[in-house]
Amino acid sequence: MLVSIILNNIQKTLQTTGVYRSSTFVMKGINEGMKLTSYLTFYDERKKSLSRVGTRNIVDLPSDGDAQMISPIYVSNGVSGNRVNPVRILDFELSDEQWEGVVDGADSLYYILLNPVHCLEMELLCSPIQNTGTVALDMVGAYVPGDVASGDTMDFPEQYAEVLYFYGMFYCYVSMPGMVEECLEAYKSYIRIVNLMVEDLASRFPSDQGVKPVPVEFNYDTVTRFNMDGRDRQKDEASVTQGA
Amino acid sequence: MKAIDFVEEVAELLSEDFTYSPQWTKAELFKDLQVVLWLFGELTQLVDRCGVELVDYLTGEVDLPDGFGQTYLGQYSQEMLDIVPLGESEFLDEDWMADGAGDPKGMLVWGSGDRSKARFVPRPSTVEVPAGGGTGIASLLIADSGANVWALLSVSGVLTTVSSAGVADSIQVIEGYGAYWDLGITTSGELTLTASTSTTSSNLVLNNSVVDGRAWSVVAGLEGVLVTNLSQWGFGLCTGVIVTKAGVDVYQTGNSDYGILVDAYATGSATTPDHVVKMDRDYGFVQYCGQYLGQGTFWYKGLPQEVYSTYNEMVISAGLLPVIKHGVLARAFSKDCDGQDKQKSKLLGNLFISECYAIKDTFGKRW
Numbered sequence: 001m002l003v004s005i006i007l008n009n010i011q012k013t014l015q016t017t018g019v020y021r022s023s024t025f026v027m028k029g030i031n032e033g034m035k036l037t038s039y040l041t042f043y044d045e046r047k048k049s050l051s052r053v054g055t056r057n058i059v060d061l062p063s064d065g066d067a068q069m070i071s072p073i074y075v076s077n078g079v080s081g082n083r084v085n086p087v088r089i090l091d092f093e094l095s096d097e098q099w100e101g102v103v104d105g106a107d108s109l110y111y112i113l114l115n116p117v118h119c120l121e122m123e124l125l126c127s128p129i130q131n132t133g134t135v136a137l138d139m140v141g142a143y144v145p146g147d148v149a150s151g152d153t154m155d156f157p158e159q160y161a162e163v164l165y166f167y168g169m170f171y172c173y174v175s176m177p178g179m180v181e182e183c184l185e186a187y188k189s190y191i192r193i194v195n196l197m198v199e200d201l202a203s204r205f206p207s208d209q210g211v212k213p214v215p216v217e218f219n220y221d222t223v224t225r226f227n228m229d230g231r232d233r234q235k236d237e238a239s240v241t242q243g244a
Numbered sequence: 245m246k247a248i249d250f251v252e253e254v255a256e257l258l259s260e261d262f263t264y265s266p267q268w269t270k271a272e273l274f275k276d277l278q279v280v281l282w283l284f285g286e287l288t289q290l291v292d293r294c295g296v297e298l299v300d301y302l303t304g305e306v307d308l309p310d311g312f313g314q315t316y317l318g319q320y321s322q323e324m325l326d327i328v329p330l331g332e333s334e335f336l337d338e339d340w341m342a343d344g345a346g347d348p349k350g351m352l353v354w355g356s357g358d359r360s361k362a363r364f365v366p367r368p369s370t371v372e373v374p375a376g377g378g379t380g381i382a383s384l385l386i387a388d389s390g391a392n393v394w395a396l397l398s399v400s401g402v403l404t405t406v407s408s409a410g411v412a413d414s415i416q417v418i419e420g421y422g423a424y425w426d427l428g429i430t431t432s433g434e435l436t437l438t439a440s441t442s443t444t445s446s447n448l449v450l451n452n453s454v455v456d457g458r459a460w461s462v463v464a465g466l467e468g469v470l471v472t473n474l475s476q477w478g479f480g481l482c483t484g485v486i487v488t489k490a491g492v493d494v495y496q497t498g499n500s501d502y503g504i505l506v507d508a509y510a511t512g513s514a515t516t517p518d519h520v521v522k523m524d525r526d527y528g529f530v531q532y533c534g535q536y537l538g539q540g541t542f543w544y545k546g547l548p549q550e551v552y553s554t555y556n557e558m559v560i561s562a563g564l565l566p567v568i569k570h571g572v573l574a575r576a577f578s579k580d581c582d583g584q585d586k587q588k589s590k591l592l593g594n595l596f597i598s599e600c601y602a603i604k605d606t607f608g609k610r611w
Contacts, residue, residue: 025256028253032565032566032569033566035562035563035565035566036563036566036567036599038563039561039563039564039603040599040602040603040606068561068562070561070563071607086609088609088610089316089317089543089610090316090317090324092324093324097323097324099324112610113607113610114292114610115290115291115292115293116290116561116607116610117290117291117548117559117560117561117564118548118559118560118561118564119561120559121291121549121559144561144562144563171257174257174573174588174592175256175257175258175259177259177583177585178585180585180587180588180591183588183591184591187591187595191598209609210609211606211607211609211610212606212609213602213606214602214605214606215602216598216599216601216602217598217601217602218594218595218598219594219598
């Protein structure tokens with residue numbers, strides 16, 4: 001699907017084609033939605049390999065063009081093909097209580113993902129350190145894609161394309177004065193599809209180990225909002241009474 | 245993304261162009277961004293840091309690193325230790341308060357923020373202090389335009405100038421982001437960086453003002469801001485390393501540790517590296533573990549790299565920037581001004597928290 005279809009749909013719904021919110025502005029919303037969705041659902045999976053010269057137990061994650069890996073989903077040793085299993089850092093002790101710096105054989109057995117906050121800080125910590133001249137790992141990982149332009153074909157599961165429409169709508173409504181109700185509805189629709197994606201894609205994650213996306217529990221419903229409004233009104237009334 | 249670009253994207257959503265009677269200023273939005281980054285770090289628990297410190301063998305205590313949130317793993321000389329609540333410390337060593345010595349069996353953590361301390365119980369009976377380190381100079385003498393001489397010192401990594409006597413050293417050329425700067429000083433003792441004609445840096449390394457083996461390499465960050473990188477007796481611990489030529493001292497004869505140098509490499513060969521480690525990435529979570537007795541290692545939850553100026557790079561994944569943006573917008577919409585929108589503020593605040601929790605749950609299996 002062309003990205004321009006989503007762009008046009010948003011602009012038609014808002015009836016602001018080229019008037020209030022430019023295509024550039026709406027495209028920012030679509031790109032932002034795509035990146036946030038990738039982080040929340042791990043939909044953008046790619047297979048990459050990496051090799052690093054020397055025995056080392058911390059390696060950075062491979063990028064793919066301008067797309068950055070946010071989490072490995074399946075890791076195996078490039079040499080043996082054996083799986084490197086995700087564990088908690090505390091479980092490294094089970095391998096060797098002095099696991100740090102332990103060089104042992106050809107295969108790392110366990111890994112943990114550190115610092116998944118930015119590709120430049122993200123690392124894979126493996127134990128034991130592979131006793132090979134080159135650390136080679138093959139992995140399937142979740143990525144945050146780069147920007148797309150309106151003329152591009154979307155690298156996104158088409159059945160979920162609506163998710164970008166709703167995020168784009170939400171993005172535009174945020175920028176318009178008032179429009180809280182519309183913001184809320186657009187975001188709720190967005191999150192509903194995000195959670196559907198999380199559920200649908202769950203079977204991709206091997207043996208329920210390691211990092212796996214969870215649904216976003218968005219609780220801002222109309223009842224909550226009504227109660228909050230009520231509290232605000234009471235506060236305002238109280239302050240008026242006190243002032244009088 | 246640079247903080248200024250992020251602030252301008254937020255401003256675009258607020259329809260704020262900062263030109264005439266702005267309802268929001270860049271400074272306000274930048275401050276909101278700083279606060280939201282802290283909140284984000286706390287709510288998501290995404291940021292892992294590793295700190296390596298020498299343990300004071302008289303007390304068994306260690307100051308925990310800046311930005312410390314909570315420890316989730318402690319090691320003494322590479323061996324994992326349990327982190328024990330204070331109330332259970334006597335199971336480790338009932339006279340620990342009286343400084344009982346032995347082989348550390350567990351670790352206590354107390355205090356908060358930058359005043360946090362860890363204590364290994366029982367305190368180690370001996371501590372091997374590795375030789376080496378301290379490869380820097382005690383101070384650098386710099387002359388100002390009035391020929392007054394100032395001494396540049398590193399006080400726990402903070403650059404300090406004091407009036408001094410003696411003959412000024414040659415001008416130091418500081419490198420950062422491919423640019424070269426001459427280090428100078430004003431007549432009031434403020435350090436200055438001016439673009440240099442040299443293309444060779446001086447590799448300025450200052451020892452701590454109180455000799456304790458710590459040394460800092462002095463480099464320039466973006467916009468010519470001076471930055472110090474810690475190196476310490478064979479285990480350098482750097483996050484946010486910004487230049488490829490920043491020297492991090494590694495214990496010169498500790499070559500056996502080469503194999504666990506991570507994300508950095510020693511120049512020379514694997515068997516005979518020299519003492520300079522060069523980082524192979526601009527930013528990084530860099531851990532170097534020396535194999536010495538007396539070394540405490542802490543894996544802890546910290547904060548995202550702070551932004552100190554609008555020109556700082558935000559070290560946040562593009563997939564997480566929308567979450568930060570929702571948090572900043574929530575704060576901006578709550579500001580008491582014509583653009584105030586309490587409803588939108590509440591809505592965006594809720595989204596921010598919901599998204600942070602989802603991310604925390606997603607990555608929570610790591611520890």
